[in-house]
Amino acid sequence: MQAQLQQLKDILAEVDDLMRAAAVLQWDLETYMPPGGVEARSQQLATLERLAHTRFVSEEVGRLLEDLHPLLEQEEPDSNTACLLRVTQSEYEKECKLPGELVAELARKTALAHTIWQNARETKTFSTFQPLLNELVDLMRRKAENLGYTDHIYDPLLDVYEPQMKTAEVAAIFKTLKDALVPLIQQIAERRDVVQDKVFQGHFDVKRQWDFSLEVLREIGYDFRCGRQDASAHPFTTSFSPDDVRITTRVASEHFSAGLFGSIHEGGHALYEQGIPREFVRTPLNNGASSAIHESQSRFWENVVGRSRPFWTHFLPRLQRFYPEQLANATVDQVYQAVNVVQPSFIRVEADEVTYNLHVFLRFELETDLLAGAIEVKDLPELWNQKMNIYLGITPPDDALGVLQDVHWSAGLFGYFPTYALGNVLALQFEQRMRQDWPGWDTEVAQGKFAPILHWQREHIHAHGRKFAPQELVQRVTGETINPQPYIAYLEAKYGELYGL
Amino acid sequence: MQAQLQQLKDILAEVDDLMRAAAVLQWDLETYMPPGGVEARSQQLATLERLAHTRFVSEEVGRLLEDLHPLLEQEEPDSNTACLLRVTQSEYEKECKLPGELVAELARKTALAHTIWQNARETKTFSTFQPLLNELVDLMRRKAENLGYTDHIYDPLLDVYEPQMKTAEVAAIFKTLKDALVPLIQQIAERRDVVQDKVFQGHFDVKRQWDFSLEVLREIGYDFRCGRQDASAHPFTTSFSPDDVRITTRVASEHFSAGLFGSIHEGGHALYEQGIPREFVRTPLNNGASSAIHESQSRFWENVVGRSRPFWTHFLPRLQRFYPEQLANATVDQVYQAVNVVQPSFIRVEADEVTYNLHVFLRFELETDLLAGAIEVKDLPELWNQKMNIYLGITPPDDALGVLQDVHWSAGLFGYFPTYALGNVLALQFEQRMRQDWPGWDTEVAQGKFAPILHWQREHIHAHGRKFAPQELVQRVTGETINPQPYIAYLEAKYGELYGL
Incomplete structure (x- = not known):
């Protein structure tokens, strides 16, 4: 069981490295990146987020989580291991509902949108931001539909930031x-x-x-x-x-x-x-x-x-x-x-x-x-x-x-x-x-x-x-x-x- | 053949995104990163470089290069496509000789070494850099041995920067x-x-x-x-x-x-x-x-x-x-x-x-x-x-x-x-x-x-x-x-x- 736990942790570490690398690229995009860099940056972010997602929703993670289920019962419910398994299981279930292509597209579009929003704000013209915002809202709706909901389409999006809140x-x-x-x-x-x-x-x-x-x-x-x-x-x-x-x-x-x-x-x-x-x-x-x-x-x-x-x-x-x-x-x-x-x-x-x-x-x-x-x-x-x-x-x-x-x-x-x-x-x-x-x-x-x-x-x-x-x-x-x-x-x-x- | 070329290009694009993302992380490491960040950064760089390497030396790339060999004969030798295939083939052969674990270890150690070198230079004490430099030289020797050479162990390392030069x-x-x-x-x-x-x-x-x-x-x-x-x-x-x-x-x-x-x-x-x-x-x-x-x-x-x-x-x-x-x-x-x-x-x-x-x-x-x-x-x-x-x-x-x-x-x-x-x-x-x-x-x-x-x-x-x-x-x-x-x-x-x- 400890070997499988280590395997899971290795994959989670890789996923985390990719997401944190994406965060560095995002930080740079918002602080120091010259304007010309946005096109390449949007591709790089899309690749990193897609790879992180793909790795996380892999069958291997699903199998490991299943294999490790008994450990969840053995460990103290508040222990780091039990909490790690619970949080991972819950994230895994959510992420599995999202196609990698949607994750990549959202990463790419939001990277492009940052510069366009910034320029729109500077020039005070909503119209230049509107087409991309339209696309983003459509992507968010797709995300919400994929994640699923019973009461309100906003529920699954809220849940990303505020788990279990409606x-x-x-x-x-x-x-x-x-x-x-x-x-x-x-x-x-x-x-x-x-x-x-x-x-x-x-x-x-x-x-x-x-x-x-x-x-x-x-x-x-x-x-x-x-x-x-x-x-x-x-x-x-x-x-x-x-x-x-x-x-x-x-x-x-x-x-x-x-x-x-x-x-x-x-x-x-x-x-x-x-x-x-x-x-x-x-x-x-x-x-x-x-x-x-x-x-x-x-x-x-x-x-x-x-x-x-x-x-x-x-x-x-x-x-x-x-x-x-x-x-x-x-x-x-x-x-x-x-x-x-x-x-x-x-x-x-x-x-x-x-x-x-x-x-x-x-x-x-x-x-x-x-x-x-x-x-x-x-x-x-x-x-x-x-x-x-x-x-x-x-x-x-x-x-x-x-x-x-x-x-x-x-x-x-x-x-x-x-x-x-x-x-x-x-x-x-x-x-x-x-x-x-x-x-x-x-x-x-x-x-x-x-x-x-x-x-x-x-x-x-x-x-x-x-x-x-x-x-x-x-x-x-x-x-x-x-x-x-x-x-x-x-x-x-x-x-x-x-x-x- | 065009479909296979596109498949190859898609993989190369992914590899390039990962390497350029690593370059952003490296740039940040040398410009703005606070000192505390080095440990996590070394892991992130190792992961990015290992993933780029693994993706590039995959069997899929080998098979695509083989399938595309006829295209290399058809295209004008100076055409972008012919040159792309030639350069990719040559890089592929070199990279295949390197274990992913060595690539990751070099990325991790060099990221750590940057800060240690910088401090050693500031304090003018070679001895604080020496142990890590020793490890790096060993890793470089391993890299050279893996890449192979006939005359001088330095040849394959020189070749990384100056292809075909001895x-x-x-x-x-x-x-x-x-x-x-x-x-x-x-x-x-x-x-x-x-x-x-x-x-x-x-x-x-x-x-x-x-x-x-x-x-x-x-x-x-x-x-x-x-x-x-x-x-x-x-x-x-x-x-x-x-x-x-x-x-x-x-x-x-x-x-x-x-x-x-x-x-x-x-x-x-x-x-x-x-x-x-x-x-x-x-x-x-x-x-x-x-x-x-x-x-x-x-x-x-x-x-x-x-x-x-x-x-x-x-x-x-x-x-x-x-x-x-x-x-x-x-x-x-x-x-x-x-x-x-x-x-x-x-x-x-x-x-x-x-x-x-x-x-x-x-x-x-x-x-x-x-x-x-x-x-x-x-x-x-x-x-x-x-x-x-x-x-x-x-x-x-x-x-x-x-x-x-x-x-x-x-x-x-x-x-x-x-x-x-x-x-x-x-x-x-x-x-x-x-x-x-x-x-x-x-x-x-x-x-x-x-x-x-x-x-x-x-x-x-x-x-x-x-x-x-x-x-x-x-x-x-x-x-x-x-x-x-x-x-x-x-x-x-x-x-x-x-x-x-």
């Missing part, structure tokens, strides 16, 4: 959130002028923004010996192994907060990936439990830590050293206000904590309707703008500030968006549990104590890699299932205090 | 060169003070060096839409397709010439790769004919063009704009002298045109002795320093300036070094031929006319990719076999004039 469950959670957030946003709107962001208005040298973000990342525990930060059109995190986890961000002189919180957000993802045990390397366990669990880490660091008063008590004096003229007289309270202004805005990744979720609802609704065939690609810009108006009362002046802002659809990441809001919800469930272990965690942040937070996350979340299904992990850590109430309570308390509601 | 032929050419160069260097040494490089002494801002090198590269025809320049420990060129050809260099404020000529050298390689016809993409024909032919292009641009008087007639005013204070009063003649000072020095890539070859002879002798077992890895530093003393009359003060300076051995590139000097030789044979077509090529460079040079190279050399064996290409272009006389005559004339011999 579209209807997401809709129910979003309904609860919406019922709490829409009135909260209204109340805030009435007291708009109470909270100001004047302190971060104006020009902030981008080189210094960059250096400050590196300093913050270093302090919260991101290990630069095993990582780096680069610039890209859309911030992302990628892992080639727990010892090589990279993030990207974008900085603009007029948007100080956007660059910094982009870095902290991706830093949160990176801390998760860097924290996965080395024994999981080159296996499917070297991954986060799900995208929502991943977002619970990134959104936690970005918002619950990064937009807190103690955080700025610690970091404002550091930041003042980078911008001595602009910020010499800034107070912690001014900065705390500036990073927590609630205001309808166009760009999701730059949105405040409260309105952020509405950006996600909008995308979730458009995605599900698009996949179900209720709406068409060509109508997306208009529908986007309509929904922005309904949810936030503003209309994007162009598609770069609207439907073209996110990288996700060009990358074939249909099903990902809801996990951002689910991550917000989970972040506060985890925070509640952490507070039981360490009641004063947030006040100690004021002294620059970030290591205990990371230590808690490492122990309760990162150490498990992908061993457990997301909802099982949530149950293990918090003792309950996903529950939006702590998040709603957090927002109401924080913004109630800020806006004097 | 160690004995190289030794004979080097003997001719040595007989001419050693007395020339002696004559120059007696008139050492005649040529000065004062104009480039001192501190040259590295950012400006970088920008100037980009300007030069752009003007000689390097297409940055399909390429880019980055920094690395050792300059190199890599191609992911003719539309994505990247170079690296290194700049140091006290070594103005080294950075610039590094860029021009790699630019010469890149022009070759960017000039390969797009119809060769994803086939073995998307390559230079050999390393010596490749070096003939890079050394030509670096030296015959870059170290010429007309080049500086054109570029000095441009350079003066980058360094207005330092170079305001510099004359073309001063700069021409400065970039042509002949002086024994430690670092090959920074050596003048004349002594450069002696650096190559030294490495060729050490490599051949090492492979033959006549010397041992542990003795390399001492033997290196002895030979430096014999050839150039100087002794490196440490191993960073001696045996550890080059990336090649850590990368398993045994057999590559001689091609630098062979490239020097070929560069002047090609130049002679180009002069027949365009007698005033060098004087027109003074007006910044580089396009006709590139055009000539594109037509006579680049356009053939790897269609012809190197010596056949030399014969086609020049009407003769490799011949060091034009190169010797060039050096004697140029440096005779400079030093008033």
